[in-house]
Amino acid sequence: MAWAAPALAGDRCKVTDPTGTPLNIRDQKMNIIGAIENGRNVYVQRYGEDANGKPWAYVATAGGKRLGWVYREFISCY
Incomplete structure (x- = not known):
């Protein structure tokens, strides 16, 4: 992966995975290391x-x- 600049302070977001399943969390090598609920x-x-x-x-x-x-x-960020 190519990594970009840091986010702006206050980038608060909500998990909104349209598949209805928990959203996979990955490491830098793209291995699944966990999941987070919608x-x-x-x-x-x-x-x-x-x-x-x-x-x-x-x-x-x-x-x-x-x-x-x-x-x-x-x-979805707000």
Whole structure:
């Protein structure tokens, strides 16, 4: 993956995976390391894209626990 600049402060988002399943959380090598339920709030720490140009976001919990990379199209930020 090609990683981009840090997110702006306050990039608060909600998981909105249209498949109805938990959203996969991945490490930098794209291995699935967990999942997060729809409706949960996450905070974007930085954005990036993979070799195919697909958008990704590195997210953390409200408490600052780093979770990993999620597909950017499956979170809604406000």
